Amino acid sequence: MLEIRNLHVSAEGKEILRGIDLKVNPGEVHSIMGPNGSGKSTLAHVLSGREGYEITAGEVDFKGQDLLDMKPEERAREGVFLAFQYPVEIPGVNNTYFLRAALNAIRRHRGEEELDAMEFLRLARSKAKLLKMDQSLLSRPVNEGFSGGEKKRNEIFQMSILEPTLGILDETDSGLDIDALKIVSEGVNALRSPERAFVIVTHYQRLLEYIVPDFVHVLDRGRIVKSGDKTLALELEKRGYSWLREEAGEAQPVA
Amino acid sequence: MTEAVLETKKNAAMKLAGLARREANGEPDWLLDLRGKALDQFQVKGLPDRKVEAWRDTDLGRLKAMDFQSSTRESDFGGVERLEDLRFASLDCPRLVFVNGRFSTELSSDADSLGGVTLGGIAKQADANGSVRAHLGELSKWQDNAFDALNLAMFEDGALIEVQGGIEVEKPIHVVFVNLSNGQNGPFVVNPRVLVVAGESSKVSIIESHLGSGEGSYFSNAVTEIVTGDNATVDHYKVQLELESAVHISSLGSVQERDSNLRTTVITLGGGLVRNEINSVFAGEGGWSELNGLYLVDEDHHVDNFTRIGHEKAHCDSREMYRGILADSARAVFRGRIVVSEGAQQTDSKQTNNNLLLSDRALVNTKPQLEIYADDVKCTHGATVGQLDDDAVFYLQTRGISKEDARVMLIYAFAGEVVNRVGVERLREELDSHLLKWLPRCV
Numbered sequence: 001m002l003e004i005r006n007l008h009v010s011a012e013g014k015e016i017l018r019g020i021d022l023k024v025n026p027g028e029v030h031s032i033m034g035p036n037g038s039g040k041s042t043l044a045h046v047l048s049g050r051e052g053y054e055i056t057a058g059e060v061d062f063k064g065q066d067l068l069d070m071k072p073e074e075r076a077r078e079g080v081f082l083a084f085q086y087p088v089e090i091p092g093v094n095n096t097y098f099l100r101a102a103l104n105a106i107r108r109h110r111g112e113e114e115l116d117a118m119e120f121l122r123l124a125r126s127k128a129k130l131l132k133m134d135q136s137l138l139s140r141p142v143n144e145g146f147s148g149g150e151k152k153r154n155e156i157f158q159m160s161i162l163e164p165t166l167g168i169l170d171e172t173d174s175g176l177d178i179d180a181l182k183i184v185s186e187g188v189n190a191l192r193s194p195e196r197a198f199v200i201v202t203h204y205q206r207l208l209e210y211i212v213p214d215f216v217h218v219l220d221r222g223r224i225v226k227s228g229d230k231t232l233a234l235e236l237e238k239r240g241y242s243w244l245r246e247e248a249g250e251a252q253p254v255a
Numbered sequence: 256m257t258e259a260v261l262e263t264k265k266n267a268a269m270k271l272a273g274l275a276r277r278e279a280n281g282e283p284d285w286l287l288d289l290r291g292k293a294l295d296q297f298q299v300k301g302l303p304d305r306k307v308e309a310w311r312d313t314d315l316g317r318l319k320a321m322d323f324q325s326s327t328r329e330s331d332f333g334g335v336e337r338l339e340d341l342r343f344a345s346l347d348c349p350r351l352v353f354v355n356g357r358f359s360t361e362l363s364s365d366a367d368s369l370g371g372v373t374l375g376g377i378a379k380q381a382d383a384n385g386s387v388r389a390h391l392g393e394l395s396k397w398q399d400n401a402f403d404a405l406n407l408a409m410f411e412d413g414a415l416i417e418v419q420g421g422i423e424v425e426k427p428i429h430v431v432f433v434n435l436s437n438g439q440n441g442p443f444v445v446n447p448r449v450l451v452v453a454g455e456s457s458k459v460s461i462i463e464s465h466l467g468s469g470e471g472s473y474f475s476n477a478v479t480e481i482v483t484g485d486n487a488t489v490d491h492y493k494v495q496l497e498l499e500s501a502v503h504i505s506s507l508g509s510v511q512e513r514d515s516n517l518r519t520t521v522i523t524l525g526g527g528l529v530r531n532e533i534n535s536v537f538a539g540e541g542g543w544s545e546l547n548g549l550y551l552v553d554e555d556h557h558v559d560n561f562t563r564i565g566h567e568k569a570h571c572d573s574r575e576m577y578r579g580i581l582a583d584s585a586r587a588v589f590r591g592r593i594v595v596s597e598g599a600q601q602t603d604s605k606q607t608n609n610n611l612l613l614s615d616r617a618l619v620n621t622k623p624q625l626e627i628y629a630d631d632v633k634c635t636h637g638a639t640v641g642q643l644d645d646d647a648v649f650y651l652q653t654r655g656i657s658k659e660d661a662r663v664m665l666i667y668a669f670a671g672e673v674v675n676r677v678g679v680e681r682l683r684e685e686l687d688s689h690l691l692k693w694l695p696r697c698v
């Protein structure tokens with residue numbers, strides 16, 4: 001489904017990603033861990049098409065298409081979804097209105113009928129209920145005045161409505177209490193299917209107890225330095241990241 | 256100042272003064288007398304230039320370059336159907352229609368249909384109606400402001416809306432000024448005028464539409480005076496969609512008596528050179544005043560909003576929110592003066608001016624001016640000039656919304672802060688559809 005080959009990315013003249021290789025098949029869940037500033041969000045943003053990054057080498061194939069050649073909205077319509085580490089507040093734009101516009105843009109692209117306001121509201125209410133999200137958030141401006149947890153929940157709510165084929169979750173668990181974490185994880189697990197894949201960026205092994213990954217990768221200074229199964233996450237939790245550099249023959253500790 | 260510039264300046268003012276009507280036309284002596292004084296005042300003052308502080312950021316070159324031919328012009332509009340085609344001309348409420356400054360009985364609703372309300376042309380009522388004599392020219396600043404003086408000297412007719420005490424007028428009252436330019440009658444001058452007198456505990460909504468039709472250049476010099484009586488509520492809208500070759504200069508004078516509420520919303524959608532001035536004064540305690548504004552400016556057009564709120568009495572609140580959207584190489588000026596007099600304790604005043612620049616050639620000059628002579632007051636102000644938030648655009652795109660749609664959505668939401676406060680549903684709908692037509696061209 002997704003194949004990243006030798007991806008090099010710079011921003012403002014500084015190389016952030018220094019040769020990423022990653023293959024994600026349908027049905028798989030990949031977790032990406034790594035120290036602060038290692039390039040995890042950059043990878044997520046580049047996959048979603050954010051401007052301001054220079055791709056200096058490499059390619060990304062998504063369902064047989066050149067992903068890097070597509071506009072952000074085209075990627076979204078083809079099934080890429082990014083749950084932001086820091087969701088943006090959009091004053092004046094109503095959550096429900098915006099999400100219906102988004103869903104209908106995607107449905108048009110798929111050649112499906114658009115949903116009218118009533119149909120959409122019904123869908124939105126049922127999904128909000130599953131995520132135990134306060135219904136009043138539906139009619140508020142997107143993320144405006146939402147608490148940190150509400151913003152994260154809103155991301156997963158959007159994902160459950162848009163039903164992407166590739167969900168990229170950037171630290172969706174950060175700042176969530178254990179109850180919220182369980183609910184959000186259930187929301188993600190409900191979407192897991194043989195056709196759908198997830199890339200989950202996290203700092204905490206805790207999340208991976210609820211969303212069990214097939215693979216765990218460690219990103220350090222712009223490179224995937226180690227890959228393994230879910231037990232790698234447990235090891236990282238115990239030992240931190242520095243041993244990986246020592247293993248690679250480097251002496252300096254990680255900041 | 257070079258001689259040539261001096262010459263143009265003189266010329267424009269002289270031409271305008273020369274056009275002022277001199278014949279009596281059956282007007283009462285007091286009015287003729289007032290007009291004479293106003294004309295003298297205009298001739299003494301002349302048109303302002305940028306050395307005058309209040310005009311520092313607005314150049315009247317476009318006006319001064321107009322070679323005025325006459326103040327008489329075609330006013331045969333050709334029937335109601337054509338009026339219905341103009342946006343903001345039909346809002347499903349009683350209306351008074353003026354074509355090129357002249358009252359049109361044919362296009363207006365029946366003036367006698369509203370109980371407790373006097374509705375009609377000022378000219379006809381000048382003799383008999385006590386309010387006209389008591390208030391006409393009283394609230395506008397014709398002694399200081401050349402354009403107010405010019406209007407008073409020259410205005411042919413205008414709308415009078417007088418609401419008796421205790422009357423709540425159910426439907427908004429709509430005053431439509433159509434400026435019809437056929438390209439051959441130009442450049443001409445019109446002086447639209449509105450006088451609103453809301454009696455004690457009355458309630459009324461008033462919409463002024465200033466609409467251009469046809470092509471060619473003209474100068475519309477509008478004056479509105481509003482007296483909001485004790486405990487009365489006035490909701491006033493001025494929607495302006497003049498031709499882009501037109502110059503529109505307007506001035507609103509308002510006096511609020513004790514415990515009164517005034518909301519005035521100035522919506523600027525057209526005109527090549529525009530200036531909207533507001534002078535609003537609290538003359539009694541316990542008043543509430545809300546000044547809202549929205550301006551959409553494109554091409555090389557220039558819009559100047561100049562407001563002054565005079566807190567002369569204690570315990571009054573004012574809220575001011577102006578928002579502007581600028582495309583191409585548009586220019587906008589916002590000056591918001593708030594003057595709190597000595598003794599106007601417990602004043603609570605809040606002012607914001609937010610501007611969205613859609614092009615890096617557009618320019619905004621915004622300046623709050625607080626003058627506070629009382630010590631127990633709460634006054635805040637804030638101005639912003641910014642571009643669309645790229646992060647927000649990207650966020651919407653990652654949900655499948657095209658970049659263009661995302662931009663429209665965000666600009667629309669920005670304008671919505673003002674549009675959503677419009678209390679007349681039909682007007683809000685018309686504004687919405689105008690916005691949705693205007694916006695995509697600018698993203």
Ligand SMILES: Nc1ncnc2c1ncn2[C@@H]1O[C@H](COP(=O)(O)OP(=O)(O)OP(=O)(O)O)[C@@H](O)[C@H]1O
Nearest residue numbers: 011012014016035036037038039040041042043052
């Ligand atoms: N647009 C940009 N311009 C310049 N530098 C950038 C840009 N985006 C990211 N960086 C830098 O690239 C590095 C990687 O940032 P990134 O946000 O991808 O890290 P991260 O792994 O997500 O970290 P965290 O765990 O703290 O979220 C950082 O040093 C960051 O400052």
Ligand SMILES: [Mg+2]
Nearest residue numbers: 040041042085
């Ligand atoms: Mg990050």
